[in-house]
Amino acid sequence: MIKRALYTGIVAASAITLSSCSDNRDYETAICALADISGTYAQEKESMVNIIKAGILPKLLPGDSLYLITINSSSFDENNIKAQLKLDYRPSQANRQRLEFSETLDKFVKDKEKSSHTDISGAMMLCGGQLKKTQAGTQLMFIFSDMKEELKPGLKRSFNKDEFNSIDITAMNVIKLKADNIDPQKYRSRMEKWGKRVMDHGARSWNADLEPADITEYIDDKR
Amino acid sequence: MSELYIWPDMPFLSISVLVAASMVFLYLARTPMQKALESIDEGIAGGLTRISAWINLVVVKMRDKNRQVLLESSIAETEDKILHEFRRMESGYVKHLADYPALHLKLDESIAIVDADYTECGQVIPEAPGWNDAAASIAQIKSNGSSDRMIEKMLKELHKSAIEGEKNALSEMRKTASQRHKILSGMSSTWGKILKIMKTVESKVSLVLETTHKIEKFMKEYDAIRQGGEQSIDMLSSRATKLFIFSMLVILVAGFGAFINFQLIALPMSELVPAGTRVLGLQVSDVAALVIVTLEVVLGIFLMEALGITNIFPQISSMTMGKRRLLLYASILGLFFLASVEAALAVLREHIAETNAATTQALAGKAITASESDSNITVIGQATLGFVLPWILAMVAVPLEMLIESGQHVLTKLLILIIILLGYIVGILGHILNTAMKAFVHLYDAYIIVPMKIGELISRKS
Numbered sequence: 001m002i003k004r005a006l007y008t009g010i011v012a013a014s015a016i017t018l019s020s021c022s023d024n025r026d027y028e029t030a031i032c033a034l035a036d037i038s039g040t041y042a043q044e045k046e047s048m049v050n051i052i053k054a055g056i057l058p059k060l061l062p063g064d065s066l067y068l069i070t071i072n073s074s075s076f077d078e079n080n081i082k083a084q085l086k087l088d089y090r091p092s093q094a095n096r097q098r099l100e101f102s103e104t105l106d107k108f109v110k111d112k113e114k115s116s117h118t119d120i121s122g123a124m125m126l127c128g129g130q131l132k133k134t135q136a137g138t139q140l141m142f143i144f145s146d147m148k149e150e151l152k153p154g155l156k157r158s159f160n161k162d163e164f165n166s167i168d169i170t171a172m173n174v175i176k177l178k179a180d181n182i183d184p185q186k187y188r189s190r191m192e193k194w195g196k197r198v199m200d201h202g203a204r205s206w207n208a209d210l211e212p213a214d215i216t217e218y219i220d221d222k223r
Numbered sequence: 224m225s226e227l228y229i230w231p232d233m234p235f236l237s238i239s240v241l242v243a244a245s246m247v248f249l250y251l252a253r254t255p256m257q258k259a260l261e262s263i264d265e266g267i268a269g270g271l272t273r274i275s276a277w278i279n280l281v282v283v284k285m286r287d288k289n290r291q292v293l294l295e296s297s298i299a300e301t302e303d304k305i306l307h308e309f310r311r312m313e314s315g316y317v318k319h320l321a322d323y324p325a326l327h328l329k330l331d332e333s334i335a336i337v338d339a340d341y342t343e344c345g346q347v348i349p350e351a352p353g354w355n356d357a358a359a360s361i362a363q364i365k366s367n368g369s370s371d372r373m374i375e376k377m378l379k380e381l382h383k384s385a386i387e388g389e390k391n392a393l394s395e396m397r398k399t400a401s402q403r404h405k406i407l408s409g410m411s412s413t414w415g416k417i418l419k420i421m422k423t424v425e426s427k428v429s430l431v432l433e434t435t436h437k438i439e440k441f442m443k444e445y446d447a448i449r450q451g452g453e454q455s456i457d458m459l460s461s462r463a464t465k466l467f468i469f470s471m472l473v474i475l476v477a478g479f480g481a482f483i484n485f486q487l488i489a490l491p492m493s494e495l496v497p498a499g500t501r502v503l504g505l506q507v508s509d510v511a512a513l514v515i516v517t518l519e520v521v522l523g524i525f526l527m528e529a530l531g532i533t534n535i536f537p538q539i540s541s542m543t544m545g546k547r548r549l550l551l552y553a554s555i556l557g558l559f560f561l562a563s564v565e566a567a568l569a570v571l572r573e574h575i576a577e578t579n580a581a582t583t584q585a586l587a588g589k590a591i592t593a594s595e596s597d598s599n600i601t602v603i604g605q606a607t608l609g610f611v612l613p614w615i616l617a618m619v620a621v622p623l624e625m626l627i628e629s630g631q632h633v634l635t636k637l638l639i640l641i642i643i644l645l646g647y648i649v650g651i652l653g654h655i656l657n658t659a660m661k662a663f664v665h666l667y668d669a670y671i672i673v674p675m676k677i678g679e680l681i682s683r684k685s
Contacts, residue, residue, distance in 0.1 A: 024501055054587045062493065089497030089508075091490065091575045095582040102586055 036145035072115035076122035271653030523617025569609030
């Protein structure tokens with residue numbers, strides 16, 4: 001009787017331990033950086049890359065993912081994914097991957113590619129899709145742009161209701177345009193519109209005031 | 224509220240009529256209402272009083288049980304101590320008594336030597352009787368004439384030979400005395416040997432006496448515990464509480480040590496056990512590091528068991544010496560292996576930390592700086608810590624056993640205190656409810672005082 005109870009206990013304990021084995025994805029973070037290469041913002045490439053290298057890359061943990069997607073005239077295209085990375089669980093491999101990604105970013109800075117229109121929505125949709133694919137517990141989107149969308153004639157960009165479900169979206173390093181300087185209200189209303197738009201389509205949060213120096217703290221908070 | 228008014232236009236009148244009607248109703252329903260209130264009071268307060276009484280009963284039973292457990296465990300502990308002392312005495316007897324025949328033989332030999340020397344010293348050459356007096360008498364005889372010349376010559380010869388004989392006897396005596404002195408001086412070393420042997424015997428006897436005193440002390444303690452008096456219960460309880468607190472403190476410190484140990488090996492384990500799954504929310508590499516730390520504690524427990532310091536597993540303590548020795552060597556080997564692994568992991572950890580720092584610096588676009596001497600010191604320090612910590616953690620078995628043994632009593636005592644507190648709370652609650660019910664009955668009577676007085680007047684008149 002006691003033996004049977006003991007065996008049942010051992011089997012139950014094993015079953016509980018096995019059932020408590022979970023996938024690491026809930027604890028992982030997937031980050032997507034959208035880089036605007038249209039118009040005047042193309043000049044910001046270097047500062048943008050520096051923020052990614054110093055603020056995002058070192059904060060990535062084993063298992064985390066990072067994507068670099070460009071915003072050009074028609075961004076909803078797989079070719080816009082310029083670099084992607086999923087960190088290995090071995091710290092030594094992870095460091096090697098970080099350095100390789102850093103080199104890819106350096107090459108991206110040197111690249112002279114520019115676009116005439118700014119399809120931010122398309123890039124956001126592409127990014128959202130990539131983030132969802134990872135099934136990571138924390139999904140972050142950083143948009144490096146002036147946030148002024150200029151769609152090419154004929155392009156249609158409408159978000160699904162749950163397009164940005166469980167994604168934290170941040171507009172980073174937003175530069176003010178000449179028109180914004182003349183009338184700051186234009187800038188404010190533009191940012192407000194973006195905020196409302198992404199929140200209406202399921203985003204977990206919207207942030208437009210994040211300083212580059214606070215990016216590491218922000219990632220830690222969201223994890 | 225206004226819906227209840229009989230005449231909505233006259234609220235005061237409506238309220239007055241309502242109050243009066245309620246008074247009349249409550250006056251008429253006084254007896255059944257009071258009975259109902261009494262029943263409720265009896266139900267709630269009585270129930271609570273019963274719960275309180277039941278709690279008291281449980282406390283008494285738990286106290287008895289705890290006392291019994293404490294006594295029995297203490298009896299078993301004292302029995303173990305006495306048994307241990309008996310074993311010590313037995314092993315002492317076996318060891319020393321095995322030496323004793325040789326010791327005794329040595330003592331016999333030394334005594335025989337002393338005896339022989341003494342006998343030899345006793346063989347003194349006897350002096351020729353009366354020779355001195357005879358020689359003196361002959362020397363005093365004076366010659367009277369020529370007729371006595373022959374006699375005189377003869378006596379002179381006799382005197383001469385007597386003196387010579389005395390001289391020879393003296394010389395022989397001196398020679399013998401010198402030999403005896405030699406023998407006596409030779410005896411001193413034998414006396415020394417005997418003294419040494421006697422000292423050895425004394426130390427061994429005092430060791431046995433010490434063990435006997437210990438056994439006597441334990442036996443007295445054992446008797447006191449067996450009698451189970453209040454004094455011995457208090458003494459045992461206080462001892463258990465003291466043990467619990469001290470072992471708790473030591474375990475707490477050991478816990479911090481285990482945490483440092485874990486931190487030391489968690490990062491390098493991710494290099495060795497890379498996996499994308501988690502167990503109970505922990506990364507597999509962290510679980511692996513935890514397993515290593517836990518294994519060290521387990522091996523420490525086996526080590527202490529094999530050494531006979533702790534007695535957690537009766538199967539181990541009842542093993543033969545050979546098997547226990549085997550377990551001891553296996554535990555030491557296992558701990559040495561884990562300590563070496565930890566030292567290696569600590570070195571790897573430092574290497575990873577350096578690489579991480581260098582990568583972060585490279586990503587930030589800064590020049591990589593590193594001090595060679597500093598890093599060596601850190602590596603040596605971490606490796607030493609990694610090697611030493613498992614051995615320290617292995618010692619945790621001793622306070623762990625103490626904590627488990629004393630914890631049973633202390634936790635039951637704590638539980639009893641909580642239950643007593645609960646009993647008090649229930650009792651107070653019952654009392655408050657009872658008082659509240661009585662107060663409510665009085666307030667009820669106060670509310671219907673007017674119809675009551677009218678009723679009393681009517682009944683008096685009638």
